[in-house]
Amino acid sequence: MASLTNLGKVEEFIDGYSAQQIFSSKHRRSGVTFGDCIILPGEITFGIDQLNLATKLTKNITLNLPFVSSPMDTVTEHQMATAMALQGGLGIIHCNFSIEDQVDQIHRVKRYKNGFILDPLCCGPEATLLDLDEIAEKQGITGIPVTSTGKVGGQLLGIITSRDSDFVVDRSTKAASIMTPRSELTTSTENCTLEEANKMMQESRKGKLPIVDGDGNLYALIARADLLKQRDFPHATKSSKDGSLMVGAAVSVRVEDRPRVDALVKAGVDVIIVDSKQGDSREQIDMIQYIKSTHGDAVDVIGGNAVTVSQIRHLIEAGVDGIRVGMGAATISTVSVCLGCLGGGYLGGGCSGGGVVSGGGCLGGGCLVLGSKDTTWQFVG
DSSP states (O other): OOOHHHHTTSOOOOOSOOHHHHHHOTTOOSOOOGGGOOOOOOOOOSOGGGOOOOEESSSSOEESSOEEEOOOTTTOSHHHHHHHHHHTOEEEEOSOSOHHHHHHHHHHHHHHSOSSBSSOOOBOTTOBHHHHHHHHHHHOOOOEEEESSSSTTSBEEEEEOHHHHTTOOOTTOBHHHHSEEGGGSOOEETTOOHHHHHHHHHHHTOSEEEEEOTTSBEEEEEEHHHHHHHHHOTTOOBOTTTSOBOOEEEEOSSGGGHHHHHHHHHHTOSEEEEOOSOOOSHHHHHHHHHHHHHHGGGSEEEEEEEOSHHHHHHHHHHTOSEEEEOOOSSSSOOOOOOOSGGGOOBOOGGGHHHHHHTTOOOEEESTTTTTSTTSSOOOOO
């Protein structure tokens, strides 16, 4: 047995093989899954506070938490997508909805946490408290701008909140008669930055900050609750355009789903996954090319599933921004791992550890979160 003194003079022992040696060897003729491998521990020379998990999902989208929830109808609807984005990941809304319902799911995520709320719910001066009660019950919103048209873009007349209406017995009372008028509001102009708007809210101690244009028309809205959410979720996945939570959506390869794509892009979806077990099909290539030619850089596209170099090459040539790689042996397949191609990717939870160290971009899965409070499916009994 070598002495401790001699060990220091011996060439360093290296156990195991690197991912490149395992998966890229020209001499290997057999396939290896991530389940065939274990990860060997190494020397730790850093603290947990020095870890940075930020990674690329696509060429244009970076996640602080490398995890994506699966577009399954038992896993990801707006609740899960919101929870994932708040923690720094991303949720993909499944496509078993009607077009209208899937669009509504996107809107719910986008409205949950916003910087500038570009499409706040508004009411007109003739709206009654009963109308506002219905909005509060369905949307959970109690602070509503009052505009001349009842919509964004109309002249800002005031704001009505629960403080104005809670103790009014007659619910047929018109909003204009009890709202806080424009003259008593703190407002800002449309060219202010989010940081400037946040500072104004802190100084004014108001719950809402309307953003108006030069003619006094309502342009956007900022809520105090959003400031608190930014404080509590500093790593949230947010759009650089308006500060809203980012969210993805799945579509099928069918031509009939092209109107779905158009509606999702209009709703503000950030990434679309073309959801198919076999990604190297004429239908998927046509769908990817349709999305990119019609909507350009307005939305990122992830193609897949793919497991071979030729499949991945075809998807890249079609114009995808990321690739979902994996193949399962059964009807309910396990999405495996996405290589580091395109600077991003989508992985499956079944092989998370091996996938990450082998170059995958993000974990993707359903079983890891199935049954949690934010999924649509719950354990019974």
